[in-house]
Amino acid sequence: MIPLCVPEIRGNEWKYIKECLDTNWVSSAGGYVDKFEEDFSRYLNIKKAVVTVNGTSAIHLALKALEIGKGDEVVVPSLTFISPVNAIRYLEANPVFVDVSRDTFVMDAEKIEEAITPSTKAILVVHIYGHPVDMDKIMNIAKKHNLYVIEDATESLGSLYKGKHTGTIGDIGCFSFNGNKLITTGAGGMLVTNNEEIGERAKYLSTQTKTILDNGGFYHEEIGYNYRMPNILAAMGCAQLEFIEEYIKIKRENALLYNKLLKDVKGISVPAEKEYAKNVYWLYSIIIEDDFGITRDELIKELKENGIDSRPFFSPVHKMPPYVNYRYLDMSVTEELAYRGINLPSSVGLKKEEIKIICDTIRKFNK
Template sequence: MIPLCIPEIRGNEWKYIKECLDTNWVSSVGSYVDRFEIEFSKYVNAKKAVVTMNGTAALDLALRSLSIGPGDEVIVPSLTFISPVNTIRYVGATPVFADVCRGTFVMDTNKIEELITPKTRAIIPVHIYGHPVDMDKLMSIAKKHNLYVIEDATESLGSMYSGKATGTIGDIGCFSFNGNKLITTGAGGMLVTNDEKTGERAKYLATQTKTITDNGAMYHEEVGYNYRMPNLLAAMGCAQLENIEEYIRIKRENANIYNELLKDLKGITLPIEKSNVKNVHWLYSIVIEDEHVLTRDELIKKLGENGVQARPFFMPVHKMKPYENCRHSGMKITDDLANRGINLPSSVGLKKIEIEQICDIIRNATL
């Protein structure tokens, strides 16, 4: 089986983790925690980074750091992994769904202003599968209406928008280091911001709002959260970060190979890259149109029968029971893409011969 997207372990992971074990620094206090935050913030060019136990925790922490809560509304796409939507509910706020663009699969910034009400406090753009949202227009809208922007960059580490790393354009950016992401710590996430005060607030909340008194006791001024990453996982993150540029190069090179091999096939729409962005292609994604001889699900089945793991696009969150009564802008494009989209194998370790094998299966399906 050619898997959809698995980790790449090729650097100092064993060495750094062994050091944690040898020195007994295995929990959330240790040199690799600080090192990972510092090196990651430098890599994306953000002033402050706060490491967390997963990407969902980073998103939850972002909302809490900006004091978003009951009575507030947050605009978010429905075509997304459910985490950003769930975290809106975690803090007691209400999600409002925006439709997406057909070509890029990300939030349609032309559909945002119609959703804004006096209750709206924030927008969460999700850079789904690696392509950035139109951040210039989104930030203009946010400024006009005095709204926060929390970038869900959990799928777009390595992607750039007008020369800036995704996650560093809004008020806060959130990343994931799950096992299928560009770099991984097994489980883990990161919150970044260019506002020092917001960053300190996030760190304070993530570490149980702990203050050490003069005699060494711990005092907690308010409710806090145990969102800390263990030193063991941070050590792995430091090792992974050392190879990130090579991983990005391979991801983009593999996407180009896919594009070349699939470009002439009738009924298949390939992913795009707008002129002012760099798409890391976290997952290489295609859309199956009506002209194709197979439906999306038939093609997924055929790939599976030939040893290739493929996955449909995310199911629309606005159709799921907890969120079916939420307000939205009309989900025509979201619903269409959710019924047509396929993610193809995209591991860093994917070989050219495997991409050729995958594309041969897809090509033969059209004969």
């Protein structure tokens, strides 16, 4: 089976993790936690990074640090992994769903203003599958209506918007280091911001709001969260980050080969890359049109039977039981993409020969 997207372990992971084991620094204290935050900040050219236990916790902290709470509205796409929407509800705020663009699969900035009400407090953009949202339009809308902007960049680490890293343009950016992401710590996340006060607040909340007293005891002034990343995982993150530019280069080369082999196949729409964007192609994603000959789900089944893993696009969140009663606008593009979209194998270790096999197999079922 050619897998969908698996980790690439090729550097100092064993060395750094062994150092943690040899020195007993395996928990939330230890030098690699600070180093990972510092290295990540330097890579993104941003002032503050706060490491977390996963990407969802980073989004939760971002919302909490911006004091978004009960009754506030947050504009968010419905075509997304459910994590950012759940994080909104953790704080008893309300998601308001907007549609996406058909060619890039990300939030359609032209449709945001009609979703804004006096209760709206933030826009939570999701750079889905690696393509950046049109952030200039988002930031202009946010400024006009005095809204915060949070970037869910969990799928777009390495992608650029007009030369700037996704996650560094809004008030706060959030990343994930799950096993299928560009770089991985097994589980883990990161919150980043150029507002050092917000960054310190997020760090304080992530460590159970712990203050160490003169006698070594702990004191907590408010409710906090145990969102710390263990040193042993941060060590892996430091090793992974050393190869990030090489991984990005491979991802983009693979996407270009996919495009070359699939762009002329009738009934397939390959992913766009807007002039403002450099897409890391976290997952290489295509659309199966009516004239392909078989449906998206039929193609997934055929690929599996030929030893090729694939996955449908995310299901619309506004149609899931926890969210059917929340406000949404026209969702026609979201619902169409959820029906037609498919993610193809996208591992860094994917071989060129395997891409050719995948594309030849797809062509075989093109009727």
